[in-house]
Each structure stands twice: as structure tokens, then as C-alpha cells.
Amino acid sequence: AQSVAQPEDQVNVAEGNPLTVKCTYSVSGNPYLFWYVQYPNRGLQFLLKYITGDNLVKGSYGFEAEFNKSQTSFHLKKPSALVSDSALYFCAVRDPSGGSQGNLIFGKGTKLSVKP
């Protein structure tokens, strides 16, 4: 069965420090991987995706993510955190060979808190 795990409910980082939000996945085929961010009482905003190609993917607002097939991970990173990055982050996967027909499987989300 397809699944996504975000092992940390919350990540706390000081402004200016690097941040990492972890994500691991389980699919039967080659995954399509996504990161979304959700601000309070808002919808999800697309940050970045991995379909194929370079394992390091760059996205919006200075975020990047590294696809690691052997560890089945797709951790989200940013070299220098901003207070405005504080939000809820969701990792999602789609298995194009798994018959999901396009829907995304989401992790439970990780709350990122960046303190000044």
C-alpha cells in the first residue's frame, strides 16, 4: 500500500539556521513526490516536486528537497530559515503505476516553528 510518513509532528528552528523537514514514502513503483505548505486557515500551496532527473529539486521561497531512492526519503530543506516560514508542511506521493489514477497520498504534516 502507498503511504507517506512525516516522523516529526513539530520542528523548531532559530531564524537564520538551516531547517530540515523529514519525509519517507512507500510505493510499489517509481514515485512522484511533492511538498506543500499550509498557512493557518488557508489552502495548500505547492512548493516543489520530484518526477525524474536530478535528485536535488529546487522550489519556491528558497526551499529544496533531495530524493533518496535507497532510503525512500524526500526531505525538505532550506539553508536559512525565516520567521515567515512558520507553517504546516505536507509531503505527498503519487504512484503512477499503483492505480491511484492521480490522487495524492499525504503525510500527516509537520508544523515548522521559526523563532526570531
Added chain:
Amino acid sequence: NAGVMQNPRHLVRRRGQEARLRCSPMKGHSHVYWYRQLPEEGLKFMVYLQKENIIDESGMPKERFSAEFPKEGPSILRIQQVVRGDSAAYFCASSGTRTDEQYFGPGTRLTVT
């Protein structure tokens, strides 16, 4: 270029009433997805539609829930005889193709009293 639009943003219904949630996809998008987010949880897939067709409804509860995406007009998620457990945020997303990233609307927050 307007994004995905959902209305109403907030909806309050008493137990037993019907709830209708509307979603207009981004211009040029013909793939629509509905997700439900319960408090403190991630999003759960409900249904995937293309114009006039339901492609995948594996996440839809078997009773009381239905969805449509007519040739003209928005996609509608309909919940009949609502119960308190239906209280949640319902998000619609759209994409240009099945494999593209999905763009989400602001959601409809349904409260059942």
C-alpha cells in the same frame, strides 16, 4: 489568472441537512480532486473527476456523499443528511493533466451543529 476557487468558505449546517460545496478549477484545468482534512490531520483523498466523469471515488464514503463535475459549471461535492463527524475542511484541487502538480483552493470549512 484566478486560482482554484471554492465557495462557500464557511458553511454551518444542522444535523440532517444537506451541504453543497462548490469548486471552480483553474482556467484550463480539467482534472478536479476533492480532499478532506480533519483537525490535526493530513488531507485524505475523496474523489477524482474529469469533465462529466468520475475517475476514482475510492476515498468517498459509501453513503450520503456524491460528487459531480458537469460539462458547464463548477464541481459540486454534496453531503446529504450531515452528521457531526462530517465537520472538516474540504479542499478542492485541480491540475492540467493527471500527472501535473495539483493546485489547491482555500477550502470550505463545514461545521455541523
